Amino acid sequence: MPVWMSGASRASEASGENTRHALAQLQRLRELEQRTREASARAAPVFEKRGQLLPRERVGLLLDPGAPFLELSTMAGYRLDHDDDARTVPGGGMVCGIGWVSGVRVLLVADDAGIDAGAMQPMGIEKFQRAQQIALDNKLPFVHLVESAGANLFNYRVQDFIHGGANFYNLARLSAAGIPVIAVVHGSSTAGGAYMPGLSDYVVMVRGRAKxxxxxxxxxxxxTGEIATDEELGGAELHASTTGLSEYLAEDDAHAIGMARELVAALGWNRAAPPRADTGPAPLLDPEELLGLFGPDQKKPVDMREVIARLTDGSEFLEFKAGYGPATVCGHGSLLGRRVGFLANNGPLDPSGATKAVHFIQACCQAGVPLVFLQNTTGFMVGRQSEREGMIKHGAKMIQAVANATVPKITVLCNASFGAGNYGMCGRSFGPSFVFSWPTSRTGVMGAEQAAGTMVSVTEAGWRRRGKAVDTAALAAMREQLIDTFERQTPAFYTSGLLLDDGVIDPRDTRRVLATVLGVCEDARTRALRPIQFAVARP
Known part of the structure; x- marks a missing residue:
């Protein structure tokens, strides 16, 4: 397979500026993630007094030592809990990710009881349900470390109550699909939260702490006026001996985690489809150079083959129809030994590029090759010539191909993701198995300047039709307000806070992240489940 010969220069002034911009965004990402960890860790004295481990300590104890853990949706709720950027605490009040427990790949969720006693946050609901969907789609055992005060009644919203019901619906679907659901109850699990263990297949409770x-x-x-203690109403011993809600009674958090690990091992989950080792030669081109490819200006062109060649084994890339529709890049490569079809953008999606993409997507589906979409697009091509060439119908064919592709689809927002290009390149609404963002990427229906210019022109034309005098000051104010509205919502941190991706990642980690999720998808395709008519019912 051909090796891509790079034309990018790490020593160039532009690369240096881009690298500094990317590193500044990455530093900001790590600061926000650390803020969340520190907010949880401030509860350490309380947890220590109760003889408990902090939530992230529980996670660390559950996961296999030295095994990779892909944390998901770390920016959930960014600037939604508090509009002041200096005070927002992202994460949705929980830790979520894909990791290894007793040699089994699982989907893990841990309530972060160090933040607001683990009370459910609005984006925490969506984060939890996204985790459930990933587990269902990819046949991953679902492990939930439970300790939550339930709904936050001080910030009650009826829509959260209604949407939150899907938490329980999804648990029932997981169990009925043949996917084991395991709950380790470390503390409170009250009201609707009581159905977390109630709808789990296996429950471990900590004596004296679980409720x-x-x-x-x-x-x-x-x-009712009735007075009762926590233990009388629903303590761990009551549920282990009287109600049957708990199968296992642990003495403390560490004991409970050990029981969960033993349980996962006892399920024999890998006997039918043991995961294979990821092997493949490293790229010949340095992944560090990914930081220097994109700057703050999304309109500056970047050859996306430079990105692909820093991800693939040996920097090899077999381009497909290189001379036809060249603004759309398609081709084959490998990621740690896994065959992949890449689609990327060196410009807008034009009729020829869309037609080529359809051919390539269908061919990959025929061969069973997963698709990786690397987004860097300002959208579908507009203009007289493009319309005459059938942009609408060719774009529609591409959308049909992406929507109905039968292989795993992984999307990375590398730079610009604007307009219907977000759809054609498999954005969140097109059902990718996973979607991640680079911290420098930006997403929106169009650029802020274009949106503002469009609305100002429409408003001005409307005034003239009605014979109204044009107020240039009002138009200028409108323009500034629209630009601010669009600019505030396009950055990766904001869109990730709304769960429009599965996390913001360091560009240098893209190869590892892609290999991880491709492995998850491959295991899912080879694993046979034993679905039952209903979820496993408790006695």
């Missing part, structure tokens, strides 16, 4: 009841003492007293 599960539909109404805690304050609500019980307010509703």
């Amino acid at each position: 599960a009841f539909l109404a805690g003492p304050p609500l019980l007293k307010a509703a």
